Amino acid sequence: MSMPKATHIALACTALLVVHADVRAQSEAAPSETNTEVLPIVEVTVSKRRQKAIDVPSALTTVTQQQIENLGIERFADYASLVPNLVQVYGNSAGSGVVVMRGMYTGPQQTTNTTATYFGETPISSSGTLAVGAFFTPDADLFEIQRIEVLKGPQGTLYGATALGGLMRIVPQQPDTRNFDARVRLGVSKVQDGGAGFGGKLSFNAPLSDGVAGLQVSAFGRRDGGFTKNVVTGEADLGRVDSKGASIALLLTPNKETQISLRLLSQDADTNGPLYQENMPGTGTPADGERGFSSVFTPRYKSHLDLAEATVQYESSLGTITGSAGRAKPHVTLQGDYLTYALALPALGAATAKGEQDVRLTKDTAEVRLATRRFGAFEGLAGLFYTKEDSSFRTTIAGLNNAGNPVAGPGANIITSTPAGTYKETALYGSGTYYFADNFDIGAGVRYAKNKQDYTITRSGLLGNPPLVALASEDSATTYHLVGRYRPAQDWSLFARYATGYRPGGPQTNPAAPNRTFDPDTVKSYEFGTKAYLMDRRLGLDVTVYHIDWSKVQLNALLGGLSVMGNAGRSEVDGAEAQLSWRDRALMLGASFGYNDARLTELGSTTAPLLGAAVGDSLPGSPKMTASLFGDYAFASTGPASWTMGATVRYRTSANAAYSVLPAANPNYVMPGFATLDVRAKVEWDRYSLRAGIDNVTDKNAVVAYSTTRISAAQPINSVATLSRPRTFTLTLGASF
Template identity: 30%
Template structure:
């Protein structure tokens, strides 16, 4: 999300402030996922390993799933020095990661071009195991707070493309990312530590420290697993206004503890506690001249009046119970979570020139903001046993969220102290409750053909309060409430013409919840100037694909073509000098996704992936500043990746080498005539990464090189300040980065 703080709330305009007034905040998986770092004898007997996913809430081979699903093994991420959500998204062509404002904790992920640039709410759901994480509403930062979980001690990260609304509910209209943690092992004791040092060109030293401990409490019955980690990023962007100090460093501390109990072969319980705290000095943005795309003061530099720190804290406690009832498997997942995001943005380049003619003069301004969300969720599922006649799944879901958003805008003096007048102070407490029932049924017409139908019926209620103070505060507004019912559908047909081959067609729908809005009335007539709520936006996706072996045991491939029809898009609107949320017209995204995995020799693996996206508006939208036929923001028309890995032996010790090449085509941050954020073209870029390592008994040593050619890769753009002549803030991928890793297993 760029240009605004998401929410129903208001972007204050004063006498006629622009829409951006409070807006300063606002190894590739498709193949590495299928490979173990050191295959054992059993795995070696199958040239291309079977990848297992839980996309349909069952564990099944990815080649059997009638949708596009990527699985990235945790060990593959660590081997290459990939440690963040941005790293994960960068590995997947067609998946876009967009930093907003100050970066850490201020970001969004989109897939298949489903983006309007400034997102009201999330279009990609984030899960930790089977627990949905983050706000489902547009009032507590859901549109710009994608979960950036430390990628440590993960079994895998599953990435599902296209709407997953039937099985995963609201907010999964564009896709889903699921972090799957390593489960406690009830048989083997494990203690290992990992350290890592790295340095980006012209940046400061970074480090990672991680420890994993697995203790069987009772052989085959109970085990405890704990992970502690710290990730410090030194940063590489320098502030010209403050002695060229680096202003984008960050520190992440986290811990995860899981207790697994399996009192019988038919029952298991897993209790998980997770906490993570992130602090960032500021965003990895460069000041760029919007007309030329060139740095204002040199590469990796910007000018700030006041620093832009961000603090993000996430807690999660979950209980997962699985019971084999013989006639069905029962899954009961309870989750409690809490998230807080506090930050400061420097909008001085916008406000200093704009407010001076109004008689408000200050050296600079600070916009302090916060998001808070506390969420309880409960899901219960019954899943039928495997069958070649009929399989079914039925479930119920409930969530209760308490959220809050705040904005505080005030001038600062030369000593960075607040001075009068207070321009705006706004508080937006909110609640969101949703209950849903869902189910799927699969009928096997014969041994090769099956059809599946799924449906989800959801009901949500929302409540929004508003409290204002300051020079630009509007009149007091009444409490706003809303409720709505939404039904999502899914249908697939699958045909297996031969072993390890499958053709499928899939139609599925998804949605984001609507919500209440405060009503603005004409002071003369008393007539309402806006609607009391905004509606959910929905989409339908139509997909056809093939998965299979081109050369049995040597080369496999997947191909999918899709069309997504999106209507009633949720967008930011302007009414009576204030911005809120409304619904626009339609958009359409068409695309092709292809992957290939090969094992041309015993110890060599090759992979490639390609994404082609044509995402466009179908209706004119004054709120977006776009005309029918214009490209949707942030999506590259062409993106691809190629990877080569080789395992070999050095004096009897296992070793590996690998290289990855990633290409992302040009993108645009907005439409041609947006009301708040001027258009900026993000050029195409190519990145090359290298990795290697060797195992020496219990120890292993590795290295990686990120961005080998040191390309200036522009990943996203915030042009809020450019509305008044300020520079564009362009997020950069890290320059060439060299890293070394050391791991030691005590048991």
């Protein structure tokens, strides 16, 4: 049932009233930036102009470089749990999985993104419907990262397709053109009842010409110990991740108006074995013991990312002109035990089937935009965007015998299928803000985008009919936003925002499906929020409430063992988010809370019954509540060394793994809620630091994603429960020069 508009207004007013009335009385002069007892003013560029985070009229979470250092953040999962209503599901290896914001996820068969991801100015998530972008979770190394900006709610006006739930932007550190510095970090780790890990990171910055050119180079290598076991082969400490990478950046400032940035990045991760255990179908009971699975072979997973970008900024009399060009090349290889096909084809005489998915994308983008200065009461933004994606998604399924070797005859190639093709999109966008007064303004924006998709699918094997298919589709979309902002005081902002977003439609790949194409899905979002600094900027507060209408929801299911895509009717999402921060000389605290109720309100699709979906079902994967609390305390120092201690608590409630109607090939399982605790201590002296930490102190074996992949409900196939990392001990030595 749709939430009444009066309820939205009441929720918004309730949230806004939590800001104490005396905020208006605070001094308009900000506390000194050198004062260590106040929260720092964070500037962001996620709205495509530089502004204070408190002035962005949208829900925004910023993870700063200091937080990355203090909390020992290494990977996506470390910071995702600090962001309200942001989770990763179906991630059985490093660099894989689906990024879900505000519950906008339809189940383990979802193949396209609802959250867009950028590294700097370059998008690294795909938009094409057959590029299978949802299989890739960008997990960039964070050693030389300035901040992570997470902008929630549809961002169709500024960022276009697939930003239905929001946007995640990783902002790299820029080279310094005046100062030389170098940093090194060495670490070791040990997983409880699992493997050992180690790693090293190195970076240096050198001015090539004082104030004109700077060069930054960094490299890393890391092993994360594994913790799962294959009870058939006897292998243990699986899920071990070996990752490495390097980046080089050049910054040129030939004059005070011009800045040129060039960057190359390459990194990969190789995961030996999955991060899951097998459970009895649709239950929480391990089928092969805790953190165990059974297969005649051990799956491997690989992810790789190459990125190149060039950005030019010029400060003109009109404003900042930015031109950027980038190429992102993610490549993911996923293996899995596809027993379902061996059971469906008993004549093959196969013990199981080995499936491998090889997903490749080359995404070229170019953008030019003007962010104007403020002329009188008006400031504006206008831009032109173009992207071209060349993608391929090769799937092979082959029968194996009990020794893990390929079977002879037709079972050696159950199917080999490769959709490959091109997605092209051109977009024009613009927005403007009119200031009725210095503390009250209204903004609006619009984006028109047109895309064209051409794909060819080649198939062979037992299920490889028809052997060759050519597919094409075109569509266009107009997205827009309207926002009002009121600032009762310098450090207090209120906003109301209406925004839309879309995800492209495309051609149907399953020859047995009744629909040959499927439509774009769209969202409309209503959002109210407040941001404030209180108590002389020691306390920071950010509260948002929202309602989202999601129409023509794209659903993916299996029909005859092959993916089928279609549109459901509608889903609705209601939620609230709150973030607090506190700082004084000795203590730094942060807290976040998210409530999210995402549910299916209309069906109207051939795929919804295949998924076992019913009106009123919660969308799978995301908990209704998430929360985190972290803090660090600095002890008074009487000698050359300084000490800090800290802890992080992460919490999420239960979540459905699938839909409600039974029997179904993918039965629902309610993943239990859980909490984890991390503790840490750090000592710093001179140019050195030593950090010790224990993650998941209570060794919670938590289920973070859950799926059952069967062609029919009668097949005796275990479910797969993706797990949190066990208790892990870390020790890191750092030095700066």
